[in-house]
């Protein structure tokens with residue numbers, strides 16, 4: 606982790622699947638390029654790790670692959686099962702086992718929620734056939750640093766910044782490539798780029814983003830103080846994240862393609 610705040614247990618984040626689709630559909634729509642990187646072939650079996658409401662899993666299925674969705678959140682699993690019309694596995698990405706190996710593991714915007722990455726990478730390797738692909742996008746180093754800084758500063762004004770719990774793992778490309786290589790993958794490609802993303806369906810701007818994704822940053826704030834803290838987050842974020850009447854999240858994304866090498870004795 607690149608931030609010094611206390612790490613949160615993954616179970617602390619509760620997902621609102623309907624709100625996720627309504628306000629944050631950009632998470633999957635901006636990741637169609639990751640599906641292009643995966644380049645699913647008809648008949649291949651692909652596991653979507655942290656599939657959320659299943660929009661990208663549906664896109665992969667539309668390209669002819671057989672997709673198994675998996676997610677650790679029951680509401681997301683139910684939403685994805687409705688969208689895909691198939692069973693979706695409720696499982697923790699840190700430790701999951703499949704009945705048989707898959708041709709590829711795909712993941713978008715989910716790996717950074719899994720804060721013990723070595724366990725995840727080992728589970729993915731175990732799930733793949735030799736030569737199988739691991740293709741993903743996650744938040745990279747300094748992802749949403751402007752948002753986190755505004756939350757920290759707003760909390761500090763009330764002496765509450767010590768209670769922030771960081772739920773994310775945002776690695777640098779070098780760090781993640783080393784992790785993959787140490788756990789049986791050949792890293793074929795990495796990309797790391799800034800992607801300022803308009804929060805077009807968030808009328809309360811960065812405050813809406815924090816309420817959806819950053820609940821562990823603010824769940825210790827007394828309820829009567831929370832609206833003022835979130836207003837202050839917007840004020841502090843505005844100079845860098847509000848332009849021409851539009852709010853932006855300062856995303857930095859890490860994409861990679863890695864290939865599972867034969868297990869050596």
Ligand SMILES: C[S@@+](CC[C@H](N)C(=O)[O-])C[C@H]1O[C@@H](n2cnc3c(N)ncnc32)[C@H](O)[C@@H]1O
Pocket residue numbers: 615620632633636654655656657658659660661675676677678681696697698699712713714715716718719
């Ligand atoms: C931002 S959403 C992304 C969903 C989907 N991949 C997309 O592109 O829309 C992150 C997802 O990761 C899932 N997730 C978080 N921690 C997880 C874990 N330990 N194991 C499996 N899924 C996890 C969440 O439940 C959530 O559905």
